[in-house]
Amino acid sequence: MGATGSSPSCCFFRRFFILLALGCADGGRLLVVPQDGSHWLSMRVLVDRLAQRGHYIVVAIPEVNMLFKDLDNYKVKTFSSPYSKDVLENRMRRMNQEIFVDRILTEKITFWYESMSNATQWVVSACQHFLQNSTLIRELEKEHFDAMLTDSVFPCGEIVAEHLSIPSVSFMRGTIFGMDQIASQTPSPPSYVPRMFTVYTDNMSFSQRVKNFLIHSLEHIVCHIFYYPYAQMASDFLKKEVTAMSLFSRTSIWLMRYDFVFEFPRPIMPNVILIGGINCAKQKALPQEFEKLVKSSGEHGFVVFSFGSMVSEIPMNIAMDIAEALRYIPQKVFWRYTGKAPPNLGDNTHLVKWLPQNDLLAHPKARAFITHAGSHGVYEGICNAVPMVMLPLIGDQMDNAKRIESRGAGLILNVQNLIPDDLSNAVMAVIDNPSYKENIQRLSSLHRDRPVQPLDLAVHWVEFVMKHKGAPHLRPAAHDLNWIQYQSLDVMAFLLAVLLTTLFISLKCSTFACRCCCKRNTKPKRKTKSE
Amino acid sequence: MGATGSSPSCCFFRRFFILLALGCADGGRLLVVPQDGSHWLSMRVLVDRLAQRGHYIVVAIPEVNMLFKDLDNYKVKTFSSPYSKDVLENRMRRMNQEIFVDRILTEKITFWYESMSNATQWVVSACQHFLQNSTLIRELEKEHFDAMLTDSVFPCGEIVAEHLSIPSVSFMRGTIFGMDQIASQTPSPPSYVPRMFTVYTDNMSFSQRVKNFLIHSLEHIVCHIFYYPYAQMASDFLKKEVTAMSLFSRTSIWLMRYDFVFEFPRPIMPNVILIGGINCAKQKALPQEFEKLVKSSGEHGFVVFSFGSMVSEIPMNIAMDIAEALRYIPQKVFWRYTGKAPPNLGDNTHLVKWLPQNDLLAHPKARAFITHAGSHGVYEGICNAVPMVMLPLIGDQMDNAKRIESRGAGLILNVQNLIPDDLSNAVMAVIDNPSYKENIQRLSSLHRDRPVQPLDLAVHWVEFVMKHKGAPHLRPAAHDLNWIQYQSLDVMAFLLAVLLTTLFISLKCSTFACRCCCKRNTKPKRKTKSE
Incomplete structure (x- = not known):
């Protein structure tokens, strides 16, 4: 099932000596499971810097890919892909043409749904090839990594991290349907936090707030449906019941590629680190x-x-x-x-x-x-x-x-x-x-104007997770509550029950008291009558 | 009304030359309104560092105080106090004795309430002396400060900052009744964020969650009552209607003296900067x-x-x-x-x-x-x-x-x-x-293990506020919503109304349809009967 080996593009001897040097360095051992495409371009800035700092880095990528090039600075492990290079390129070419087609709303929704389904099928299939490559998995087990760096917009890396029992650092702009916010337990009031794909600002009209609220309310369900194939795959692979939420929420540190110059100000959690602009780090003279x-x-x-x-x-x-x-x-x-x-x-x-x-x-x-x-x-x-x-x-x-x-x-x-x-x-x-x-x-x-540059910040937190085996002190206790407990619905129900019981008893008591009074008042009258 | 002048303890000439040097430095102009007592001890670490970095610093303090000593590094402006040194010392001595007395719960509450009332009276009275010192206020107006650094556990500084139209940086461990969280729009789910004075952890039993929820629900009201004297004083002084909430929420940056090694992990806002451990910065050899x-x-x-x-x-x-x-x-x-x-x-x-x-x-x-x-x-x-x-x-x-x-x-x-x-x-x-x-x-x-030391972080953000005249890009849009809008209650009411109307119309339609059907079914029967 798929080959395991080095990226074919690199020079064997050069890599041999680099790996020898890296392996001997007094650094951590990091497994990197990136996403292909533009996502990799900013992640590699971080991976390169970590390699320069002497950490031993293994990058696991599919054999057939688009932008995984010049990987001489780290050890590369590949797994077979469910598609050939030609198929991939054709698909990208077709996609490139289709995104420029002007569509009416219903067509847009259909196109979007189909694109997402196809993309998910491809990525899930690639992930399956990774997980089913038992030789590669065994090799990774033997490496005894300290941590994983992964782009968990699709949580394949998280499944492997769970299998290897290592903490993970997520590097991303955000996940589809706000899964990153749900999984990190970030409160995102829909009254001023615009949801992804709405194209709203943080200053919404009433009708925008209604739509934003509805989208926010549906996100849990949509996330569950969208990430279900991963949960299923993870459950099969890990041989235990796994939900998409549990996969994402095991993330120790979320390195998010934004800051509040770009994003609208909203609550963040202690383990969410903002590294917007990390891709501007490398400035060179013009060719x-x-x-x-x-x-x-x-x-x-x-x-x-x-x-x-x-x-x-x-x-x-x-x-x-x-x-x-x-x-x-x-x-x-x-x-x-x-x-x-x-x-x-x-x-x-x-x-x-x-x-x-x-x-x-x-x-x-x-x-x-x-x-x-x-x-x-x-x-x-x-x-x-x-x-x-x-x-x-x-x-x-x-x-x-x-x-x-x-x-x-x-x-x-x-x-x-x-x-x-x-x-x-x-x-x-x-x-x-x-x-x-x-x-x-x-x-x-x-x-x-920031106290520490985004690349240095990202390096710090990856090294932190490697050194301290995670960051459990930043993990909110909200993870241990179910939705009803988190929202205090059980508490509110209890207080309402107490209130209603008190009211009911008070009402009964006063009715009883009234009746007693009435009886006392009416009895003498009858007496008088009889008299 | 109270004298304005230099701290008597310092050497005039030494200060003259320091001020000359500081005034000429290419730095910002910072007004500091600290709180007396232990709060000052950590704030002065920051103020000292800012002075060393060449900023022109004016510290406004009451004439009679406990721990404002050795203030040679900055310009000091004093205002008269509503109490003498003896009265202050006696009060502290009495307090020192009283806090060691073992009390039953009801006594504890009474003692606590009285202590708080007295403290508030004292601090409000001192603030009044500050605000009514028109000479001092005019002097401060002429200084054209870039920003204020204040410990707004009591918001006297914020009133002055509002009058001077300068942004402010708050430096504190937290305010009473969670006003800092309310005013910074920090969501604090009572299901796992223990409220101040409850002595709960983030892992609460059901009964603890009930109590925590009740305390959380009352905080808005209690804050309003507790800080009402400041709101009243501010309204009189600023000659416009001011609430305690509006005073606190004008804070550009909250420098909070904790981190999540000590505090339980919970949401924070973008303008909340954690500088726990800032007081450990100064390490010297033992005498x-x-x-x-x-x-x-x-x-x-x-x-x-x-x-x-x-x-x-x-x-x-x-x-x-x-x-x-x-x-x-x-x-x-x-x-x-x-x-x-x-x-x-x-x-x-x-x-x-x-x-x-x-x-x-x-x-x-x-x-x-x-x-x-x-x-x-x-x-x-x-x-x-x-x-x-x-x-x-x-x-x-x-x-x-x-x-x-x-x-x-x-x-x-x-x-x-x-x-x-x-x-x-x-x-x-x-x-x-x-x-x-x-x-x-x-x-x-x-x-x-942090990417930047708390003192450097605090210095950065004070300088940021001085340089950029605040930090409006970190201010959440939640400030522009009322409570009903923030909680999306209007949206929920609207959606409920739509749902009920739809149900009602559907019900009416189906009832009408049923009646029509029944009529059609019964008419022939009658016909048959008549036949």
């Missing part, structure tokens, strides 16, 4: 070809444009609309795009297969950032104080975009129904209207 | 006389004993019981005590008028710490990993003691009803039973 282009941009500067690492090609009609919008703006545009160049591409627009996004945004000549509003990109915009034009596509991107727009640091456009003039107007607005620059500078200044 | 005593303690080491900076003398019968308990233990005892020495004092027991508590506890020969469980002392015990025997007296001390006892790092005794054997047994237990040492070492290790 020569970009340095030249940047220099040639003159006083107008340049605009950075990317749909993120996962979307390279887009439908030609949309590409042409975008090209049309950008060709007349005075800035140079660096557009990350691997598809066929649209025929109407302006002279100012440079298509590149890859761009050093954070380093370009850090350049003083960066004037605007056209982005799909993925959480990584948004934070790079915040860190470098570049106002944004946001074209959200899927997932949390619409919510992310709303957070930036509500702070007056960017504008949102609907990419599925894009009018070229709207895009060029939006780009010119965020460049020419100083309020956008001022607002993003304010956000950037608040974000960067 | 020579203590160094000698410590050296002479031999293999058995020594015990540190103090009722804190506010309690120096105790009733002779209790002093004798304590002396009796301590005379037979093999350790040397350093007992901070300024009263008459009990005649039965053992040779091993050294009475001292002052002791370098934190530095003594940091010594490897420190075996146990007998303490009244004030939050400062408890943190010094945690920082230095010394197991505790706790004799709580008033306020939050019983709660503090419970937190340490529940972690197996100390024992609680009732000092008002002390049996000498119990004390000596307790001291020997925490020294001889390794579990106490192990537990306090575990707590200490968890507490000290």
